[in-house]
């Protein structure tokens with residue numbers, strides 16, 4: 179395994195707004211969840227990890243490596259992978275070329291692409307991105323994250339828009355990533371069923387602060403977390 183991710187005093191500030199305010203937490207291994215109401219700072223956390231946002235203060239280290247000392251391209255070569263809320267599949271390229279193009283930035287060559295494709299079980303790789311179903315496009319995105327030697331994979335709402343059967347398939351894949359590739363996975367999602375099925379550990383952000391972190395079932399049951407979610411459908415449904 180890649181080792182634990184240590185986040186200490188991480189602050190991101192845009193003028194008077196602090197999307198992340200002194201965030202400290204540790205994600206040890208496997209698949210970890212990061213949840214919180216809209217605007218809590220989850221995407222900003224991913225942006226800080228991947229280098230799209232420069233923290234005003236704090237540190238991010240994984241297995242002794244200082245992530246903030248590397249630019250985004252170097253973090254990708256080191257093993258950081260990410261999906262976005264907004265899908266990144268290029269419609270005019272084939273499924274294969276979408277994955278291969280991404281692997282050019284992360285290394286591993288043809289063998290890495292073949293292994294990734296095999297892992298997600300995608301067929302008809304010569305089809306254009308535009309001809310793929312939503313699930314197939316999601317599989318392309320997952321394949322991109324496991325190419326090369328991933329150490330830290332950030333998945334931003336991978337289950338959005340999928341039906342129950344498709345979500346099942348996605349769950350099966352995400353759970354196997356740590357064992358098959360040795361990477362730590364952090365999952366942001368508003369689907370609490372997905373989070374509680376896949377994530378052993380979950381952290382909760384609210385207004386840029388960590389309000390809970392620990393075993394997922396305990397975190398979701400905590401009064402403070404339920405208060406933060408008051409009025410949102412997702413957590414009420416798990417009650």
Ligand SMILES: Nc1ncnc2c1ncn2[C@@H]1O[C@H](COP(=O)(O)OP(=O)(O)OP(=O)(O)O)[C@@H](O)[C@H]1O
Nearest residue numbers: 192195196197214215216217218219220221222223
């Ligand atoms: N570049 C920016 N400039 C100013 N404010 C920003 C910027 N990026 C994010 N914010 C603000 O920071 C806060 C956190 O945003 P962020 O997108 O990280 O939340 P989130 O938890 O990912 O929300 P969602 O669940 O809706 O995706 C919000 O109030 C947002 O408006």
